[in-house]
Amino acid sequence: MRRITRILAPVDFSECSRASLEHAVALSERFSAPVDVLHVWELPNNVRPDLMVWIEGSDAKQVSQIASDDAAKQMDALLATLPPDARTRVTARLEGGDPIEAILRIAHDEPFDLIVMGTHGRRGLSHLLIGSVAEKVVRQAGIPVLTVRAPVERPR
Amino acid sequence: MREFRKILVPVDFSESSRLALDYAAHLAGELGASLHLLHVWEIPPYIPPEAMVGVPGQSAQTLSHTAQAHAEHQMKDFSEQVRQAGVQIADARLESGDAARTIVDAADSGGFDLIVMGTHGRTGLGHLLMGSVAEKVIRRAHVPVLTVPSRKRD
Numbered sequence: 608m609r610r611i612t613r614i615l616a617p618v619d620f621s622e623c624s625r626a627s628l629e630h631a632v633a634l635s636e637r638f639s640a641p642v643d644v645l646h647v648w649e650l651p652n653n654v655r656p657d658l659m660v661w662i663e664g665s666d667a668k669q670v671s672q673i674a675s676d677d678a679a680k681q682m683d684a685l686l687a688t689l690p691p692d693a694r695t696r697v698t699a700r701l702e703g704g705d706p707i708e709a710i711l712r713i714a715h716d717e718p719f720d721l722i723v724m725g726t727h728g729r730r731g732l733s734h735l736l737i738g739s740v741a742e743k744v745v746r747q748a749g750i751p752v753l754t755v756r757a758p759v760e761r762p763r
Numbered sequence: 764m765r766e767f768r769k770i771l772v773p774v775d776f777s778e779s780s781r782l783a784l785d786y787a788a789h790l791a792g793e794l795g796a797s798l799h800l801l802h803v804w805e806i807p808p809y810i811p812p813e814a815m816v817g818v819p820g821q822s823a824q825t826l827s828h829t830a831q832a833h834a835e836h837q838m839k840d841f842s843e844q845v846r847q848a849g850v851q852i853a854d855a856r857l858e859s860g861d862a863a864r865t866i867v868d869a870a871d872s873g874g875f876d877l878i879v880m881g882t883h884g885r886t887g888l889g890h891l892l893m894g895s896v897a898e899k900v901i902r903r904a905h906v907p908v909l910t911v912p913s914r915k916r917d
């Protein structure tokens with residue numbers, strides 16, 4: 608029997624990933640399983656990570672540095688919304704790169720036995736893109752995946 | 764967030780759905796949730812359900828009647844097997860129609876909190892086709908969906 612001992616919770620800071628994090632934290636409590644909350648930040652396709660950018664009056668920084676600083680800030684804000692006892696079981700992880708590749712690699716290389724993630728990402732405006740990350744992860748992760756949709760009113 | 768109290772487990776009697784059910788049973792045991800099986804049978808879209816079918820030596824029946832009887836039989840065997848393995852099942856239902864849509868509707872109308880299903884169904888020959896029902900359910904369901912792959916990772 609497969610047990611739940613370590614949970615990977617990829618987030619993109621969307622409404623939907625907040626909902627999925629709630630589920631991850633609830634399961635972590637129930638199964639005493641630690642949760643790694645993973646955010647993978649991405650740069651636009653044709654932007655070099657060492658591109659220097661600045662705004663008037665501040666120092667120039669590499670664009671990858673700006674992206675990872677911003678991701679760290681959003682991660683802190685997200686985890687701050689969790690109850691204090693839940694935070695003790697949560698580890699924040701940031702990576703740069705392609706989200707699907709990073710999620711699959713981490714799920715494969717490390718002993719996670721459950722992935723909990725939202726189905727609708729931040730780029731979810733276009734119907735075609737909706738859920739593409741979750742779908743690929745479900746198809747390829749090789750471990751159980753709990754997918755959570757953005758909180759919506761259920762037709763009753 | 765709703766707690767997982769009532770879990771819907773769509774099954775197609777494959778090894779994959781058996782694995783998903785075992786996983787759901789483990790979860791239900793820990794969470795104090797109830798397990799509800801659902802099998803959706805589909806008849807090929809180009810054959811009318813009232814078409815008569817038969818095998819030599821038996822009287823002819825409509826296709827839908829035959830399919831329903833076959834599904835009932837399979838569900839009975841399957842639930843007996845899993846009950847003998849110690850899995851507690853609250854109920855087992857049969858429906859006909861498009862599998863993904865029927866599963867999503869059943870989850871809504873039955874007040875389920877979670878759907879647990881295998882990603883490799885019986886339909887589809889290769890890896891590419893498999894799991895298409897699960898993918899549609901993930902996209903359309905209003906409740907969380909937990910997919911259980913049948914192959915262990917390498």
